[in-house]
Amino acid sequence: MRKFAMAAFGGALLSVVATTQFVGPLLAQETESKTSVYEQLDLFGDIFERIRAQYVEQVDEEDLIEAAINGMLTSLDPHSSYLPPDDAEDMRVQTRGEFGGLGIEVTQEEGFVKVVSPIDDTPADEAGVAAGDFITHVDGESVLGLTLDEAVDMMRGPVGSEIIITVVREGVEEPFDVSIIRDTITLTAVRTRIEGDTVVLRVTTFNDQTYPNLAEGLAERIEEAGGEDAVNGIVLDLRNNPGGLLSQAIRVSDAFLDKGEIVSTRGRDPIDGDRYNATPGDLANGKPIVVLINGGSASASEIVAGALQDHRRAIVVGTKSFGKGSVQTVMPLRGEGAMRLTTARYYTPSGRSIQALGVSPDIVVEQPPARPDEDASEEEEDAFGRSEADLRGRLDNDSLSDEEARQIEEDRARAEAAAALREEDYQLAYAIDILKGLTALAPQPQQ
Numbered sequence: 001m002r003k004f005a006m007a008a009f010g011g012a013l014l015s016v017v018a019t020t021q022f023v024g025p026l027l028a029q030e031t032e033s034k035t036s037v038y039e040q041l042d043l044f045g046d047i048f049e050r051i052r053a054q055y056v057e058q059v060d061e062e063d064l065i066e067a068a069i070n071g072m073l074t075s076l077d078p079h080s081s082y083l084p085p086d087d088a089e090d091m092r093v094q095t096r097g098e099f100g101g102l103g104i105e106v107t108q109e110e111g112f113v114k115v116v117s118p119i120d121d122t123p124a125d126e127a128g129v130a131a132g133d134f135i136t137h138v139d140g141e142s143v144l145g146l147t148l149d150e151a152v153d154m155m156r157g158p159v160g161s162e163i164i165i166t167v168v169r170e171g172v173e174e175p176f177d178v179s180i181i182r183d184t185i186t187l188t189a190v191r192t193r194i195e196g197d198t199v200v201l202r203v204t205t206f207n208d209q210t211y212p213n214l215a216e217g218l219a220e221r222i223e224e225a226g227g228e229d230a231v232n233g234i235v236l237d238l239r240n241n242p243g244g245l246l247s248q249a250i251r252v253s254d255a256f257l258d259k260g261e262i263v264s265t266r267g268r269d270p271i272d273g274d275r276y277n278a279t280p281g282d283l284a285n286g287k288p289i290v291v292l293i294n295g296g297s298a299s300a301s302e303i304v305a306g307a308l309q310d311h312r313r314a315i316v317v318g319t320k321s322f323g324k325g326s327v328q329t330v331m332p333l334r335g336e337g338a339m340r341l342t343t344a345r346y347y348t349p350s351g352r353s354i355q356a357l358g359v360s361p362d363i364v365v366e367q368p369p370a371r372p373d374e375d376a377s378e379e380e381e382d383a384f385g386r387s388e389a390d391l392r393g394r395l396d397n398d399s400l401s402d403e404e405a406r407q408i409e410e411d412r413a414r415a416e417a418a419a420a421l422r423e424e425d426y427q428l429a430y431a432i433d434i435l436k437g438l439t440a441l442a443p444q445p446q447q
Contacts, residue, residue, distance in 0.1 A: 044068070048064065048068075051064060052064075066082060066084055069082045070082040070147060070149060071147075073339065073340075073341065074147050074148070074149075076341075076342065077326070077342050078107050078108050078109075078148065079107075079324070079326060079328050079340065079342055080328070080339075080340060080341050080342050081147075081148065081149055081339075081340050082149075082337065082338075082339055082340075083330075083337055083338040083339065083340060084337050085335065085336035085337050087149070087337075087338075088330075088332075088336060088337055088338040089336075091330065091338070091340075101155070101156065101182065101183075101185050102122065102123055102124040102129075102155055102163070102180050102182060102185075103118060103119040103122020103123055103124040103125055103183075103185045104116075104117070104118050104119065104122075104124040104129055105117050105118075105119070105242030105243075105298070106135070106148070106151075106152065107148070107324075108147075108148040108151070109134070111144045111145060112134045112135065112136055112143060112144060112168075113134065113135040113136075113143055113148065113151045113152075114132070114133070114134055114135075115129055115130065115131055115132065115133040115134075115135065115296075116131065116242045116296055116298050116322055116324075117131045117239075117240035117241065117242045117296030117297075117298070117322075118130065118131070118240060118296075119185065119187065119204060119205065119240075119242070120188075120191070120202070120204045120240070121188075122183070122185050123180045123181055123182065123183050124180055127178050127179065127180045128178065129165075129167070129178060129180075130169065131240055131294065131295050131296030132169070132170060132295055132296075133167045133168070133169050134167065134168040134169075135151075135165050135166065135167060136166045136167070136168055136175060137165065137166035138151070138154040138155055138163065138164075138165055138166075139154075139163060139164055140164070140166075141154065156182075157182050158182065159182055159183055159184050160181065160182065160183070161181070161182050162179060162180070162181055162182075163179075163180050163181075163182060164177050164178070164179050164180075165177070165178050165180065166178075187204065187205050187207060187209075188204065188213070189203065189204060189205055189206070189207055189209040189210040189213045189214075190202065190203050190204070190209075190210060190213035190214045190217050191204070191217070192214075192217030192218065192220065192221050193221065194221055194224060194225055195235075195421065195428070195432055196414050196417065196418065196432060196436075197225070197230065197231060197232040197435075197436075197439075198231070198232055198233055198234070198235055198432045198435050199218060199221045199222065199225070199231055199233075199234045199235070200234075200235045200237060200428065200432075201214060201217065201218060201234060201235065201236050201237065202237040203236065203237065203238055203241055203252065203301070203304075204240075204241060205241060205242065205243075205244050206241070206243055206244030206245050206248040206249050206252070206299075206300040206301070207244050207245060207248065208245070208248070210244070210245075210248040210251075210252060211248055211251040211252055211255065214252060214255065214283075215255065215283060218234070218283055218284075219283075228285060228287070231287060232287070232288075232435050232436065232438075232439040233284075233287050233288040233289060233290065233435035233438065233439065234284050234287055234288075234289045234290075234435075235289075235290050235291075235292060235428065235431045235432060235435070236256075236289055236290070236291045236292070236304070236308075236314065237292045237428065238291060238292060238293050238297045238301040238304060238305060239292050239293060239294045239296060239297060239318060239427070240294065240296035240297070241296070241297050241298070241300075241301035242296065242298050242299065242301075243298045243299025243300035243301055243302070243324065244299070244300050245300065246263075246265075246300060246303070246327060246346075248300065249263070249299075249300035249301070249303040249304050250262050250263065250276050250303070252304050253278065253303065253304050253307040253308065254278045254279055254281075255282070255283045255284075256282055256283060256284055256289060256308060256313055256314070257278035257282065257307065257308070257311055257313060258278060258280055258281065258282055259277070259278050259280065260277065260278055260311055260349060261275060261276070261277050261278075261307075261349040262276045262277060262278055262303070262307045262349065263275075263276050263303050263306075263307060263346050263347065263348065263349070264276070264346065264347045264349075264351075265327050265344040265345065265346045265347075266344055266345055266346075266347065267343055267344040272343075272344065273344070274344075288314075288315075288435055288438045288439075289308065289313060289314035289315070290314060290315050290316075290317055290431040290432075290434050290435055291304070291305050291308055291309070291314045291315070291316045291317070292317055292318050292427055292428065292431055293305050293316060293317075293318045293319070293320075293321045293359060293361060294318045294319045294321070294367070294427075295319055295320065295321065295322055295358075296322065297318075297321040297322060297359070298321065298322035298323075298324045299322075299324045301321070302321045302322070302323075302324065302325070302354055302358070302359050303346060303348075305321065305359045306348035306349075306352075306354060306359050307348060307349055309348075309359065309362065310348050310349040310350045310352075311349060315362050315363065315434060316359065316360075316361045316362045316363075317361050317362065317363045317365050317427065317430060317431050317434065318361050318364075318365055318367075318427055319361065319364060319365070319366060319367075320358040320359070320360055320361070321354070321358040321359040322358060323354055323355060323356045323357050323358035324355070325345055325346055325347075325353050325354040325355030325356070325357075326342045326344070326345055326346070326355060327342065327343055327344040327345070327346055328340050328341065328342050328343070329341055329343040329344075363430075363434075365426070365427050365430050367425075367426055367427050368426055418432065418433070
């Protein structure tokens with residue numbers, strides 16, 4: 001019994017020694033890490049005090065602190081940043097759909113400001129600013145070395161005032177200046193129209209109005225066309241759509257999906273992940289869909305394109321999207337400011353991340369550059385446009401009734417309208433042609 005007690009005591013002693021050996025270094029490491037952080041904070045305090053006391057000019061202490069906070073956040077990734085009170089309010093206003101500015105969504109790349117996309121019918125769009133452009137100077141001052149927020153601040157100004165930005169564009173040898181008059185930007189989230197037998201839904205941004213505008217506009221266009229049977233499909237145009245609210249991207253995707261996953265988000269901690277699924281109901285009632293994307297399609301628009309593509313609910317046409325596959329959470333801070341922090345990555349239903357890769361279209365279709373006006377005379381054009389029907393003394397077609405002849409003329413008019421659209425917007429015309437082809441191959445109802 002005594003030997004047993006001694007053995008037990010020896011085992012307990014050994015456990016204590018072993019625990020001390022393992023836990024001791026861990027505690028020391030944790031203490032050392034905390035000490036290092038505190039030392040760095042002390043270093044920050046020393047630098048702050050020296051700037052206040054010895055910088056060549058007197059500095060605003062609040063500006064120094066804001067710059068330090070923003071520098072910490074922007075060092076993480078291009079989409080994390082500090083929002084001072086004014087900027088935080090501007091962001092809340094933009095989410096509601098009206099704000100002042102140029103009308104461009106920008107990011108930062110290689111020290112310069114890169115245009116993600118111009119917003120439809122805004123001063124920047126009308127001035128010819130294009131997705132992928134690099135802005136190197138604002139009113140003659142270089143933006144190289146500035147943070148994105150600092151560069152954006154340079155572009156802000158009173159409504160009605162002029163700004164001149166210097167642009168570098170791929171395929172153009174020399175930088176060039178673009179003059180823009182600042183204006184109040186009122187976003188129309190969704191524009192709808194009928195092209196032939198196709199409903200075109202042009203989604204320009206994802207704000208609070210996007211899904212309501214889309215649902216209402218789609219219903220109106222279907223009624224205008226004469227009902228669902230008169231519509232051959234939908235083109236969902238997401239080109240140059242810089243994104244916006246995740247919640248609206250989910251609702252727009254859900255509008256055309258009956259079931260299945262729409263998107264999932266995964267943060268640093270697995271328990272912080274979320275999965276969003278479609279609910280029953282399809283606003284298009286199974287009509288075929290073509291989604292148009294390009295290099296200006298980012299974030300929320302990529303969620304929609306990826307979800308509809310993965311579920312084989314739509315054919316994606318155009319060029320590779322921007323590739324922003326991260327989620328930013330806006331966190332209110334004391335003093336009315338806010339912090340935009342990247343908190344998760346998002347994944348399409350198949351589990352793929354499009355971060356830095358983008359959504360690849362099923363059919364790659366480049367938008368050709370605008371062609372210069374040709375000086376061909378009407379006579380030259382007519383020479384290539386003559387047919388048997390133009391010849392004097394030609395025979396009449398006796399195999400068609402008046403109704404059949406009228407139908408042929410209507411079909412020809414639609415074909416000519418489609419040809420005209422190719423000159424104006426080749427990608428959209430291509431998408432509509434795909435829907436025509438799908439309709440032609442669809443099983444015909446039994447008579």
